[in-house]
Amino acid sequence: MKNQLYKYLNRYAKFDNVDIELIYKNGVIQTYDNKEFLLEQNSVCKYKYFISKGLVRQYKVEDSGNENISAFAIENWWITNLDSFINETNSLNAIQALEETTVLQITKENLEHLYSKIPKLERAFRIISENMLIAFQRKNELHMNKNSEKRYYNFVEKLPNFSQRVPQYMIASYLNITPEYLSEIRKK
Amino acid sequence: MKNQLYKYLNRYAKFDNVDIELIYKNGVIQTYDNKEFLLEQNSVCKYKYFISKGLVRQYKVEDSGNENISAFAIENWWITNLDSFINETNSLNAIQALEETTVLQITKENLEHLYSKIPKLERAFRIISENMLIAFQRKNELHMNKNSEKRYYNFVEKLPNFSQRVPQYMIASYLNITPEYLSEIRKK
Numbered sequence: 001m002k003n004q005l006y007k008y009l010n011r012y013a014k015f016d017n018v019d020i021e022l023i024y025k026n027g028v029i030q031t032y033d034n035k036e037f038l039l040e041q042n043s044v045c046k047y048k049y050f051i052s053k054g055l056v057r058q059y060k061v062e063d064s065g066n067e068n069i070s071a072f073a074i075e076n077w078w079i080t081n082l083d084s085f086i087n088e089t090n091s092l093n094a095i096q097a098l099e100e101t102t103v104l105q106i107t108k109e110n111l112e113h114l115y116s117k118i119p120k121l122e123r124a125f126r127i128i129s130e131n132m133l134i135a136f137q138r139k140n141e142l143h144m145n146k147n148s149e150k151r152y153y154n155f156v157e158k159l160p161n162f163s164q165r166v167p168q169y170m171i172a173s174y175l176n177i178t179p180e181y182l183s184e185i186r187k188k
Numbered sequence: 189m190k191n192q193l194y195k196y197l198n199r200y201a202k203f204d205n206v207d208i209e210l211i212y213k214n215g216v217i218q219t220y221d222n223k224e225f226l227l228e229q230n231s232v233c234k235y236k237y238f239i240s241k242g243l244v245r246q247y248k249v250e251d252s253g254n255e256n257i258s259a260f261a262i263e264n265w266w267i268t269n270l271d272s273f274i275n276e277t278n279s280l281n282a283i284q285a286l287e288e289t290t291v292l293q294i295t296k297e298n299l300e301h302l303y304s305k306i307p308k309l310e311r312a313f314r315i316i317s318e319n320m321l322i323a324f325q326r327k328n329e330l331h332m333n334k335n336s337e338k339r340y341y342n343f344v345e346k347l348p349n350f351s352q353r354v355p356q357y358m359i360a361s362y363l364n365i366t367p368e369y370l371s372e373i374r375k376k
Binding site for chain 1: 314
C-alpha cells in the first residue's frame with residue numbers, strides 16, 4: 001500500500017517516504033467484501049477513500065426503486081461523497097464495493113491535519129479535483145449526446161477497465177439507457 | 189480589483205498584500221461588452237477568468253441550433269473551460285458576457301508560476317475546485333429530479349442573484365425545460 005501511494009502521489013508532486021508514512025499513519029486500511037457498503041445512503045460520509053485494490057460504485061436508490069449510478073472507481077482513484085464529507089450532511093448516495101475492495105480511508109479531521117503538515121498534498125488534491133471536474137464535464141457532454149450507441153462506445157473506449165469488470169446492467173444505469181437496449185448495441 | 193481579490197482569496201487562506209500584488213501582476217484586466225465572447229466555441233480557452241463585475245454564461249450551440257447552457261457565473265467566481273484550459277484542446281463551449289463584464293484573466297503559464305511562488309494558492313484552488321465539484325453534484329441531483337417545477341424553485345432559492353439578472357429563456361435552457369413551461373410555472 002505504501003509503495004502504491006508513493007507512486008500514485010508522485011504523479012502530482014514530489015513526496016518523500018516521510019510524507020507517505022505520515023499519510024499512511026493518518027488513515028486506516030480496511031477491506032470491504034463484495035456488495036458491502038463503504039457508505040450507506042442517507043448517512044454522513046466520514047471518509048475519503050483511496051482504493052488500493054477493487055472496484056466500487058456510487059449510486060442512489062430512487063423513490064421508484066430505480067438505481068441511479070453516478071460513478072465507478074477502481075485502483076488508484078479516490079472516492080467519497082464530497083458534499084457529505086465536507087459539509088457533514090447526510091449523503092443522498094451510497095458507495096458499495098462491487099469486488100472485494102481494499103482502501104486507505106482518511107477522516108476529514110486527519111486530512112486537514114495532513115494538509116497543514118504536507119502542503120504538497122494541497123497541490124495533489126488541487127490537481128485531482130481539477131481532473132475530476134474535467135471528468136464531470138466530459139460525462140455531461142457525453143450525456144448530452146442523444147445517441148446512446150455513441151455514448152456506449154465512448155464509455156468503452158475511455159474506460160476499458162470498467163466495461164470488463166462492471167455488470168452490464170450497471171453500465172446501462174450509468175449511461176442512462178435500458179439494459180435491453182445496451183444488449184442490442186453490444187450484439188452489433 | 190486588488191481589494192476585491194484580497195477579500196475573496198482570504199476566505200480560503202491567509203494572503204498578504206505582496207501575494208495579491210503578484211497575482212494581480214500575473215493577470216490582465218479586461219472589460220467585455222454585453223454579448224461579447226470571452227471564449228469562442230471550438231477554440232482553445234487560454235485564460236482562467238476571475239469575474240470582478242458582471243455576469244457570463246458558458247454554453248454550447250448544438251448541431252440542431254439549440255443552445256445548451258451549462259453554467260452561469262457572477263462577481264467573485266472563477267470561470268474557464270477547464271478541459272480546454274488544462275489540456276489545450278478546442279473547447280466545445282463558448283463563454284459569453286451577459287452584462288458588461290470586467291475580469292482578471294490569467295494564462296495557464298502564469299498560473300503555474302503563481303502556484304510555485306504562492307503555495308497558499310494551491311490551497312485556495314483546491315477548496316474552490318472542491319466547491320465546484322459539490323455544485324456539479326448538486327446540479328446533477330437537481331436535474332435527476334423529474335419535477336421541473338421543483339427544479340425551478342430550487343434554482344431561485346439557491347441562486348437568487350441569477351434568476352433576477354439572467355433572461356428567463358436562458359434559465360429555461362439551464363434547467364432543461366421549455367421557456368413556455370417556465371412561464372407557466374412563474375405564473376403560479
